[in-house]
Amino acid sequence: MTRTGAHYLESLRDGRQVWLDGELVKDVTRHPAFRNTARSIADLYDLTTDSAAAKVLLTQDGIHRAYSIPRTYDDLVARRKAFKTWSEASFGYLGRSPDYMAAGIAGFSAVPGVFATSTFDGTANLEAYYKRMSTGNLYQAFTITNPQIDRTKPAAEQEEDDLFVRVVKELDGGVVVRGAKMIGTGAVFGDEVIVGTIEPLGPGDAEYALSFSVPIDTPGLKFISRTSYEAGARSVFDNPLSSRFDENDALLVCDDVFVPWERVLVYRDVKASLLQWWGTAAFPNFVHQAATRFWTKLEFLSGLAILIAKPNNVYDLPPVRNQIGRILGWLHQARSMVLAAEAAYEAVPGGEGVQINLEIASAHRAMAGEIYPKIVQELKLLAGGGLIQLPASGMDLRHPELGGLVAKYIRSPGHSAEQRMKLLKLAWDALGSEFASRHEQYERFYHGAPHVYHPMIVMHTDTNALENLVGTCMAGYELPDTPGLPA
Known part of the structure; x- marks a missing residue:
């Protein structure tokens, strides 16, 4: 069952x-x-x-x-x-x-x-x-x-x-x-x-x-x-x-x-x-789940960025489009790494079945920890002081004396105070609350510290192939015997 x-x-x-x-x-x-x-x-x-x-x-x-x-x-x-x-x-x-x-x-x-x-x-x-x-x-x-x-x-x-x-x-x-x-x-x-x-x-x-x-x-x-x-x-x-x-x-x-x-x-x-x-498929399997979840989380934060910009009528301003484009670029980078790791799958060494590409899986560890704080920073810049000047509770809207004031001063064009407060309360919980701070620290160290995963990227990468590519380039020319003549 x-x-x-x-x-x-x-x-x-x-x-x-x-x-x-x-x-x-x-x-x-x-x-x-x-x-x-x-x-x-x-x-x-x-x-x-x-x-x-x-x-x-x-x-x-x-x-x-x-x-x-x-x-x-x-x-x-x-x-x-x-x-x-x-x-x-x-x-x-x-x-x-x-x-x-x-x-x-x-x-x-x-x-x-x-x-x-x-x-x-x-x-x-x-x-x-x-x-x-x-x-x-x-x-x-x-x-x-x-x-x-x-x-x-x-x-x-x-x-x-x-x-x-x-x-x-x-x-x-x-x-x-x-x-x-x-x-x-x-x-x-x-x-x-x-x-x-x-x-x-x-x-x-x-x-x-x-x-x-x-x-x-x-x-x-x-x-x-x-x-x-x-x-x-x-x-x-x-x-x-x-x-x-x-x-x-x-x-x-x-x-x-x-x-x-x-x-x-x-x-x-x-x-x-x-x-x-x-030495098993555990690590690439972990990354497959984690990278998919991270992609989803960036989708959520990207949607949040768009919704923060629209109520204040700044969504179409070039500087704001620049910010949102930067965030979406990181989102598509995260998504692309998942799809690429699957497409470049490999046999499980010494075992059965297949796993996502280990080189890309290792690189994702570094990418995610580095870009998450940047995305949070972009969203904070986008939201500005609106994240700070919020009533302590949404129930202030129901207060007989304060409700009218909150409704008047927290709203934005085409969005009621309740709609805007609901959005910004969500944004604060994702960006500035103690919960949000824990998530920023969590994503930084989700798969370990940089001094651990950076050397592992080297270990999981076919560095010989990279050296050979440069070697092929260098083999294509020599120092000429006579100055001014081609090799």
């Missing part, structure tokens, strides 16, 4: 330990810091029950296309269309929607040999894991980044031995782990959380070299939430994005968590713990 939004929401009422402002949240589906976002994610699942959307979102076997392993170019396009359908439902603001990590799991399954090591053979567990997640259409959350403690030292040389998640005990039925992982984006809304390490580990870090997926309500798992922008929203009218699409970020703390062996994918293998992410 296809999973519905109601089924999803019910699954969240499992006693998971989510902490916010020193409070243990008993039910994320009802708490004012999480309930609207949980409902937005539930809406994604409801789309899979809509006959028209289901044709795009689901395979003939009834699983989400994000879980499928593409075999052809057409399969990549079909998967992208599914990514696009879900991303449009949140206007690109749910960065870690369930299809993100679903694509990662499909990437693992495309290269199962990575999980067969001398210390642990996780291939059978991987097969069961893929089946469990895909057939249940489950939401896989993840925490794969170590806390920022001392970045000059490997995991085993930190001040304390449990600052990062590590094995502290091995039992007949599994292992006991202790430590923390950061940036659990959307983790409080997941069905399971996969814990691993995306950064390289040192030769002495075997105790930290593991990967496993367990239910969110597993005893000993604690999720410590950052400030909730949803909780701070005055209303959907005043904060239309942060009130509905604050996917949250949480610190995961493992307090002597028991992990059964059948839930373990990688164990005590430093190389495999890294290759799980970079």
Whole structure:
């Protein structure tokens, strides 16, 4: 049976330990810091029950296309269309929607040999894991980044031995782990959380070299939430994005968590713990989903730019057209990279199926992080002081004394005060609110820091071909023997 939004929401009422402002949240589906976002994610699942959307979102076997392993170019396009359908439902603001990590799991399954090591053979567990997640259409959350403690030292040389998640005990039925992982984006809304390490580990870090997926309500798992922008929203009218699409970020703390062996994918293998992410199709699959979502987000911001310019009658002014053209240029750049990466698809190295072009996927990481702040800046310049001089609440329009004043001074030609306020409240939430600031920082580091992804662009690029092109040019001429004569 296809999973519905109601089924999803019910699954969240499992006693998971989510902490916010020193409070243990008993039910994320009802708490004012999480309930609207949980409902937005539930809406994604409801789309899979809509006959028209289901044709795009689901395979003939009834699983989400994000879980499928593409075999052809057409399969990549079909998967992208599914990514696009879900991303449009949140206007690109749910960065870690369930299809993100679903694509990662499909990437693992495309290269199962990575999980067969001398210390642990996780291939059978991987097969069961893929089946469990895909057939249940489950939401896989993840925490794969170590806390920022001392970045000059490997995991085993930190001040304390449990600052990062590590094995502290091995039992007949599994292992006991202790430590923390950061940036659990959307983790409080997941069905399971996969814990691993995306950064390289040192030769002495075997105790930290593991990967496993367990239910969110597993005893000993604690999720410590950052400030909730949803909780701070005055209303959907005043904060239309942060009130509905604050996917949250949480610190995961493992307090002597028991992990059964059948839930373990990688164990005590430093190389495999890294290759799980970079030696399978997981990374290009991540970028395929993320790049499609980013394209959608830029469509939204481009539309916002046009709607900001029109009410003030400046849309046709050459300087404004210049600004909007610049924004649209970035939009088409983002879109073109997705289409190009699909068209230049390649076989999954050492595995099965195909993936988007790795060179373009790597370049997209840099492009997205660099242009997003520029787009936000252009929109802020376009909106000007209108973003600042807004009534505290849309309900001021209903006030018996203030309503007439607001209606008179906030309007613009052809647009009522309510229409204009609705637009500018949306713009502020996208550009200037705390929610907006988080998204700008988030897009900058969506796939890592520049000092990480720039060298990886070099690694994934056929630099020999570039050198050979220059070499061909240089081979076409020589220093002449006599000055003034051609070579």
